[in-house]
Structure formats: C-alpha cells, structure tokens
Amino acid sequence: MTTPQPTPEMVTITIDGVEKQVPSGELLIQAAQDHGTYIPRFCWHERMKPVGMCRMCLVQVETPRGPAIITACTNTVADGMVVDTLNHDVKKAQEAILEFLLANHPLDCPVCDKGGECPLQDQAFAYGPGESRFVEIKRTFEKPIPISDLVFLDRERCILCARCTRFSDEISGDPLIEFKERANQTEINTFPDLPFSSYFSGNTVQICPVGALTAKPYRFKARPWDLVKVESSSLFDTAHPRIEVHASHNQVLRYTGVDNPETNHGWLSDKARFGFEYLDSEHRLTKPLVRREGDFEEVSWREALEIVANRLDLIKGEDGGGALAVIGGAQGTNEDAYALSKFARVVLGTNNIDCRTDQALSSHLLAATADRATIDDLDTADTILVWGPDLKEEYPTLYLRVRRAAQELGVRLIVIHPRRTGLDDRASLKLQYRPGGGFGLLEEIMAGEHPELGEMLTGRVVALIGAANLADDPKLAESVAAYIRQTAIQARLLPLISRANSYGALDMGVAPNLFPGRVAVDSAGAGALMAVWGDVPSKPGRDTGSMLEGLESGDIRALLLVGADPVGDFPDHRLAAEALESAEYLISIDTFIHDSNQHADVILPAATLTESEGTITNCEGRVQKVNQVKPAPGQARSDRAALSDIASLMGFELGLGTAEIAAKEITAVAPAYAGITWDSLDWEHRNGVIVPEGGSQPLTYIPVVLSGNRPPQAQLTLHTSRVMYDFGIRLRHSPSLAGLGPGPVAHINPGDAPGLGVRQGASVHLVTTTGEGEFSAVIDDGTPPGVVYVPLNQRGATKLGTDPVVRVTVVK
C-alpha cells in the first residue's frame, strides 16, 4: 500500500564512450553500477550518506576547465556528463590509493576473519599495483581490543572509511564509536570505559570493508569459502528482517543482514544477528520425554505419541473439546501454525486456542485493522505516531525505519510512552503518562487538552500502536486506534505485538475467535472453510487468560503448549504458574525445557527456524519464505509432523504431509493468501508479498471507568516493559547474548532517590500486591518522578506482576 514514488526524469551521460539513460540526481557510482560499470569503492555504502574519504572511486569527467578527477560516490549525474573510468589518470589514481591503503595495512589475511570476503583483498587483486614499495616501518596498534561485549576492533587493519562511525551516528543513533587523533595517527575508537554498547553494533562488523571490526560470536569460527548459505528471515524481530544463514557441517555459524528494501535495508539488531547460538545448544530437546514417578524419561516417538493421543481421546470423549486447550504456535512457520489451528478445530474439536501468550492487544484489534500500514508508509508519512512500546527495545527494524523517516526524510514524529524512549531525540512531540494512566491521557487528548498533538495528526498519519506497559489494559490500544481512525481520515495503523510469528499465527487462525485468513469464527465467511475442514465448532473459544482460569478451575483438563511459555510471558504470572501446576494433563511441543513445561506430562522435541522451511508473516502482513540449512538435532521434528501423527492416532488425517502441501492448503482456505506460492517467494518475490487484511470490523473506543485506570497519585507507580535482552528461553541458551540484559534493576528518578534514601547501585526491595523482590537501583533521569521502571523478565529477577502501585524500601 506504499504511495508510489514519482519516477524521476532521466538524463543522458556517457560512461567510457557509451551513452546511458540514468535518473537525474542519482550518484554517479550508483548510476554506473546500474549500467554494468562497477567503480571500485570502500567508504561508499548505498544506505549511508557519501563521505568521499577513501578516494577509491575516482573517475575522470570533462569540465569547462578541462578534464577533472572526481569521486563517483559524491557527485550526482548531470545531463551530458562525460565520464572516463579507465584512462591512464584514473588507473594511476586507483593504483595509488590502493598502495596508500596497503602501506600501513598488516596484511595478516591468513588469520583475518574477513579473509576470502574482504573488499580490500579483492580490490588489491583487481586494481592494485602488485607488491608495495613501502619500505618504512608500518603504523602499529595494540592488536584487537574488545570495544563491546560483541565486537573487537583491530586498528591496524582499519582503513578509516567511516562506515562504522556513520552507521552508529546516522543510522542507529548511538555515536559511541568515533574517529580519534588526526592525520596519520587517526584511528577509530570508543571513549575509555564507555563500550560500543549499541543494540546494532553487529552491522558495523558486516559493513566494515576490512577485518578491523570482528564479532565475538563468530571470530575464527570458519572461513567464508566452506560455508553453506541460505536466505531466510529473523524471528527475533516482528518486522522479520531478511537474513542469510551461514552454516558449516550442520552447524549455524552466523547470520548476515540482507538488504530487503521494503523492511530492514540490510540492518539487523544484534539480537537478530547473533541470536543463533541456541540452535546448537546442548540443552536442545532431542528426544520425546514422558514423566514417570515425577521424573522425565526418554521414550520413542511412537510411545510418546500414543500416550498423548490416548489421553486426549479420553478427555475429549468424557467432556468434549471444551475441556481441551492449546496455547502457542507463534514461534514457528505459518505452515506449522496452520497445522496447529486445524488440529485444534478438526481433531480436538475446540476453539480454545491462542498464540498471544502476553495478551498485549486484543485479537479484535489485530484482526480488524483494515488499511494496515506498511513499513514503507513511514517514509511517505506526514506524521508518525508511536503510542506503545519503546521501539528501540522491542522493534529494532521499525526503530531504525522510524528514526530514518524522522531524521533523514523530515517526517514529524510523536512519541507517547511513560518514560524516555530511544526515539525521543528525534520526536517533534513527546508525551509521557503515568503507567496505567493511558486512558487518562487519551481522555485529555480527546477533550482537546493537547492541541499541538491534534495539529500534527493531519495528512498522512501512520500510527504504531501497542502496549507500552505490562499493566496497560489491552482495551487502551484499541481505543487509541479508534481515536486515530476518527481523527485522521488518512491514518494507517500498525498494531504491535512482539512475538516472533504472531501475525502469521493469527492469519492461520491460532486465536479463539479467528479461522485462517482472519475470518471470524462466527461469521458467514467461515462457511468456505468447512468445505475443507468439515464440521468444526462455530462459537469463539477462550483466550489465553480464560484458558488459564479454566485450567485452575478444572473445567479445562488438558493443555497443549506449542513453543509457549505462559509463566514467562503472561502478565499475571501467578495465575499462569498456578494454572499449569493444577492442569490435569500438560503436553508441550518445544525446543527447550522452561518454567512452563517443566511440570509437563509429555514433552515432544521440536525443530525450529533453519531446520525446516516454510513461510512467515510479519507485522505489516508481509509473507516471506524461510529456508532449511541443517537437520533438526536428534529426533526433533516439526510441529506439523508431530501433530499429524497424533491426529492419525486419534483417527483423523490432517493431510499436511509436507510443509509445501500445507502451504498449498493455506492458499486455498485463507482468501488473503490466495496466489502466494513458494515458487514466487523463492524467485520474483524474494522481498515478500503483503497479504490484504482479513475482514475489517469497526474499531470502537471502549470507555473504561477511569478511576480504575488513574494511578493513585500518592504512591510510586510501577512501569514494566520488555527490553532488547531478557531472560527469554532462546537468549538464555545463546551464550553471547545471555549476559547482556540489565539484570534485576529498578530505575528511579534522581528527584525521588534521596527521599527514598536510594543511591545508585543500592539494593532495594520492591513490593506490589502481585509480587515482591530485590532489585539493584539505577538512578535515571529518563524515568519520570513518581515512577519505578523495571525491565521485564530479567535473569534473577522475581516477577512483580501488573499491579501499578509499588512500595520501595532500601535493603540494609
């Protein structure tokens, strides 16, 4: 739905004697490349502003004052421009630049990670003068120094192209790595004791044209030439940034960013880039486990499947499908999710199925946002409104794209969040509200108390809406959406939920009120589905919260967890824990043992990303193909395969023999997915295809009794939200990232600290009605007075739950 860019007028230039038609205003280096003339370069990167520093791209152009040598990366084409990329002067210049660059380069290629994929190495070979005439003593620096937990810097190899510094300044907005000294002493470095701790540091490793920046997770792991590579997408980011998976001997060694012009522009968060280690963790589940006398026992698949099938049959027979429930399905592919959706309806005969373990947004809002925004809409918007999570922490790709729109494209940005966010420095307007006070603010806005906001909500508005806070009532987001919809006619909405493939799972009907294609369970549209699925329950089932209550009360007897950890994710962690404890029968299909399945009766080992192929759907509804590069460890299998077997043991055939068959069935039953074939995704639609939203229903502002939502002013208010690095099960098993979370910390405003007698680093005791525990205090002016901010789900942190009122006492 991106508003199409106007096609630029074309001009004629002559490159090495051949006339070319090129878009006016384009950089010469780009124009030449698009017409098959590759001009060598080091510092130029198509996603960053040119700096013309390396001088490798020198070419000759005719000027009124005779021929001149200019850099192709900093000069735009002009009509009638005559360019020579081959003559003597140009060759002389290129050889000279390379000889200069190599003069002080250590040439330690044999032990350099970049060896084999190094632009300097390649171009020295292609354009270099042969051996160097530099007989003086080379510049030396201390060999690789760690500049962050993930990145090493070798200044001897650095050619000072400023790619890393430009990235951290222009793109990710945290300029912690910079030039230092001058002239021949110039180097790249950080400030003493201030590491390059950026959520995006890995990108600098990828764009460094030499081996100066290397990544800890894959230093010395492999040589480029013995890597197997497949394209895929990351599930650590709901925008599903495109990646290339590099493996060797059935082990995944690294992900690199692929430039999908419609999503990530080649950039990845460090979490998406380095979050692969868990795949080969020795803690991966590789055999089916069955609980016997309290302990898990490894059994054969056959045995495990029979146990599961019999038990489900029994309960279904006694109490019907209503006694069965399914939570999860958001961690895998659409094909797996579809299999789960079909399994629940057709085999278990229940609509008790939900992929939203954190229930941040109502499935109604998620399913009903017709005219959903695309990521590219950010570039052409007049105003972007972000009311919800701190994008830098939870939505890295959206963060980078919003930052770019605001910083480079001059789009107005409004940020509404209870504390400082990563985008505040680019926001034209920032509103803060006390956690739980979102409705209050919305009422003020609707009462016209914030005119400046109203003025900005005009023209093409793109609103990114989600839950800013664990305590936020899901109805808030929907009400905000309703308000935007009625205020800004041209508004496009992008509802935000952070689970891996949640959008895909919802599209596959892994929700109590939706069938595949986001067709409401009780709507007429469901009829079409019956043709394929046969007779299935037609009234909405129970959502995660209600299922957990059902388990506790006993009217739900068996729960199937698929890649889900409600104890870790569900806001009311106590309910989740008690519900799972009291579940009569608990089955888990997963890759690891965790808080939620440790008490399961049966655990089936699951395959995951890179171990199976299929499709996934990102936050804007973009369907992309993910591919297999290695087999799953041990006997782990895809969810689809496991479910199919259970089904047949229960006397049903899911008919989903392979993922591709499942994909075909999806296109048949989910109208929105019609025509999306694997072939097209593998070839002409590498960047993915955006599916139209399902049936759009009107959004309604749901007034809520404000008293309940106005935080009592007297006390301190608790703000809990997700951060980039938490104690999630995958990060936990990815050694390089596991240690990066802030840990159990409580942020307190400098103004409040003295009153509470709290100092930086002091250990404090926090108490709410739903939990209590010890945290170490961080004095932080980004957290407003009267608020205590606690990053969610940290190693060693006890859960505080959703009660906004918190008491703080210092631990002596």
Next chain:
Amino acid sequence: MSYWPAATQERARAIIARYPQRRSAVMPLLYLAMAEDGYLTEQGMTEVAAWCGITEAQVQAVASFYTMYKRERTGKYLVSCCTSISCMLLGGDDVLHAIEDESGVPHGETDDEGLVSVEHVECIGACGGAVAVQVNYETIEGVTPDKARSLVRWLKDARPEVVNCDEMQGLFGGRQSFDWAIREEAGAVGPFPAFQPLGTVGDEGKP
C-alpha cells in the same frame, strides 16, 4: 551533576549563549575544562559532553583532533619552539635543542615536577621574527639558543604566576615580525591561551 565550580559553570553558560547551537561551544568548553584541571582529563571531556549534549566519544573525536588540547599532564609552563620552515632556516632546531638541554626535558615531555613541558611546533605566525618560541602561547620572537637557555632558567627560578609576551620579549627576544608598539601586562596563567571569555587572563603578575 557538574563537578565544575559555580563560576566555571557560569562561564560555560555564557559561552554556550554566544552560539546559535550548543555543540559549537565544544572547543571553548574544552579550554575551560583544561583551565579547570590543568590539562584535559577524561572527567573534563565527560563534563563537556554533558554541556554540549553529545557523547563522550564525540567530544574525544574533537579534542584529539587539535594539538592544543593536552590530554596528558602538562607543565605549568608549556614551552613551544617553532621548527617550521622559516624558523628552521634561522636555527629553530638549535633553539629547540638548547631548550631541551637546559630544561632536561625532551620535546613532547614534561618534567617530574610538572613545571616545564617542551614541544616543537609548526609555524606559529612569527616567521619574520624567527626563531619564535611561545610559553603558554605567549609569543617571543628573535630567540637565539643562548636566550632560550636563559628563558628556561628564568621560568625555573622566577616561576612567574603569569607569563606575558611583552615582558618575555623584552628579556629574551630579538628581532620582531613587526613593531609590537604597545606593551601589555596581561598574560597566561597555564598551558592554555589567555583569553577573556575563558577567564584565563592574568594581570600584573597576579592571575
């Protein structure tokens, strides 16, 4: 949470107010930081970063670009001898050696006492009065090796609180690039320029 005394913070505010954009104040504030600590400390750079609303790394990038921001301990007297072309032609190297020899401090270093630092510098705009030497950026022209030695001895013995170009020119200088004409009392109080907005100008022997 600035560690600068109120007066210095007042100056910082006044300096920032002289520019349309806060970041432009980086250079003058770096001088303030030097005047505060005697040289440019990491703490000083962190302070400047806070005042200018940029990161420490960005401040360091600027500070390390310029030769006058001394990021290492520097003597009370920074003796800079020009050895660029015009001064070299008239014995700049000899004058430098004389200074090093008399002070016992090789160029680029500081004596243990923290009294004298010696450096050779590129052209300081006194070529008509070569050889030129500066003490804390107060210029002396027409310096010979012998006069250079007496300059160093004078600094070590007299230890003036304020060094002033006119006074030193009278004592140790010779031919000038042009007629200086007017005698001034103002001078420098440390290894950084004496300039009113920085509050670094000393008078009549008193800082």
Next chain:
Amino acid sequence: MSQLVVTRRMVENPADSHTLDRYLSTGGYDQVRRAMDLSREQLVEEVKASGLLGRGGAGFSAGLKWSFLAQPRPSYLVVNADESEPGTFKDRQLLERDPHQMIEGIIIASIANEVRHAFIYIRGEYSKPARRVQTAVDEAYAAGYLGKGIFGSDHDLEVTIHLGAGAYICGEETALLNSLEGFRGEPRLKPPYFPAAKGLYMAPTIVNNVETVSNLPHVLSMGAAGFAGISDSTDTGTFMMCLSGHVRKPGNYELPHGITWRRLIYEVGGGIKGDKALKAWIPGGASAPWFVPEHHLDLEITAAATAGAGSMLGSGAVIVMDEDTCMVRAAERIVRFFAHESCGQCTPCREGTTWLEMILRRIEEGSGRAVDLDLLIDVSDGISIGLGWPPKMTTICPLGPSAVSPIKALKDYFRDEVDRHVELGHCPFGESTHTSGEEE
C-alpha cells in the same frame, strides 16, 4: 614609499592604533554610515568593481563571492583569522594593531550580506591578538556599533570570537565551519564550491580573510576606482607580503602589486643575509611551488604572472633560502608540516604525505636510495596527478597536493642535490643549521 592602506594607521600612530579613540579620530567607522545608505546590490557592485581579491590564499574576487550568496537569509559571516600557512604573519599584525579596522569591515560586510551573526575564527596560538580583538569587540558593543540596532539602525549584529586549538586545516573554509560547529576540522565535500551556497549550520555563509575584510572600509572611502587605482598592475589595491628566511630585513610589507621579485628580495628585503647567493624562494606560502633565481627573479608579482609561472601568491608569504640551504631538509620540513596538519580523512593525503616525509627524512639522514627520488615523484603523482599547478587532486582539499610542491622543486631544480645525499650517505650541508636570526 608607496601608498599604505591597511597598515597606514598603525604606521602613523604606533602607540595606540588599536584603540577606539585613535580609530575614531582617524575617520574610523565613518564608512558604516555610507554602507547603510547603499543597497546590497550597490555594495556588492562596489566591492566587485574595486577588484579586491581575497587575501586568504585563493585570491578569489570578494565582490563576486558575495554575489553568490544564496537564500534564505539572514546569512552568516565568518572572518578567517586562522592564519597558519608557514611563512605567513600578516593577519596577526592587523588583528593586534588595528582590530577596529577589521570590525568596521565586518559591519560593512554584514550590511551587504544581510548578516545578523558574525564569527571571528582566530587560531588558538594567537592569544594576544585574540585578546586585543576581544577588547575592541567589547568597545564596539559598548558604543552601540555591535549588538541590537547597530548605529541606531534596525540592523542587529552579534560578533562571536572563536578560538582555534591548533589545526592548520581549519584555515580551509569548510573545515573551519565544521570546527565552528563543534565537529572535527575536516574539510567538507565540494560541491557546493562556496559556503555562500551552504555554509555554517547549512545556512548561506560568507568566509573572508582578515586582510580582505580590513580592506573594506578603504574600498568605500576611496571608492572602487580609487582603490583599484592604487596599483598600476592588473591586480588592484595593495598586498601584504610576509618576508621571512634569509633576507636582511624580514617582516610584513604592504606593497602595491606589480613590483618584481628582484625588487622585493633585494630592495624591500635588503638582500640576502651575509651577501650570500639566493638559491630559491617560495612565493606564496608553504603550499606554493618554489621559484628559483634563474627563471623567476624578474617576474612581476601579480596573481596572473605567478600563476603563469606555475605557482601562486597564496597568502603573500615569501620564504627566502640562501645558497647554504639544504633543499632536501627544507623540503622535508615543509612536507612534515603538511603530513602533521593533514586532517586524516582522505587516503592519499593521510598516507601519501607521511610516506613522502619518511622518504625525505631517510635521504636527509643518509640512508637514501637511488630509486627514492623517482619514488617521491611517483607517490606525489598519486596525490596530485601530473604534479601540475593548479593540481589535479586525488584528495578532498588542496592540503595534500600542497605537500607536493617541494617535491616538484627537487624534481625540476635540485635532482643533483638529492643524488649527492644518496652518494655521500649523509647531508652535504652537514648537521648544523644556520645560526639564529640576529641583525648583522
């Protein structure tokens, strides 16, 4: 001698030329009122017609530059007082001895170019000049010549003095602007070719040298024609020459254009010290290709004639070297300067100049090789292709190519001297340098 313009007041009133009283009593600030009566167009025309050329080194017509000023206004004015080109010390004298003359020039330029905020970028090592200018600026504020509604008009003008901190490259106007904005002093990419299009804080900006600005009051008082008439050569007005090196009478001399180098060195400069022979001189600051007696003594000192001979008048710095000067050592000293002052952002300048310096030092210290001169020339070729003038640069700014000028001299005039170093295995002129600059 010839007519003095920018140095007249200080020559006639040595004791107090820098004070406001003296300035006012000698016609100071009269031209501001004249300027206020003229339109921007008229002022730009007047300055253009006067033929005033920039005195910072590029020698570009001041009026023409002003005419490039882009919208939107108000724009900025930056006075370039970073004077750091080896051999140059004229701006220092103008700053120290007649600061109000420059301030009046600033006011005139600001009226002409719709400037509300002007900056004076003074190199950090010029602390005394900076103090003098600050005092003068304070006086001007007190008198209502600066600040809100200057001279009772509705024109506001703030003036901020910005101290450099030791970086020659900040004299390059775009590097200066980066420095002023609080960034590293790295030259910006061209185009845009003039800050008049996009300058300080991306706003249209006029950058002019101290001497250029100091001439403005005189352009108005004499009128374009009068000013042009001072010199009977193609270049108008006067030109401050900084004489240094082995001449008897080094110093600043304000001269009309058009005298010959022979007159400058032997009459104005009093000839070579100790009556030694002249070996070579640098006509326009360390950046300029060298001249030698055989070819250049009787050339006229004009921009055109100098350019015709493959060099430039640049900043007006003339560095004279006698027969006992080691050309390798002199070259090494100048190359060392550029290597040290390179901003380091572009490859050929950062790596090339240092490489040249290393080779020259090796030769001077006696470990030169027969191939080294050709290597010097070839490395230079990679910085300034063809070693021509003006240079065909592979760099972002002219600093790198400037370092090539001495190599060009070695190549064209002093090959044998380089070879002698290599053959002897030491410097033929011995260790000790010339003795210090006392009067004879």
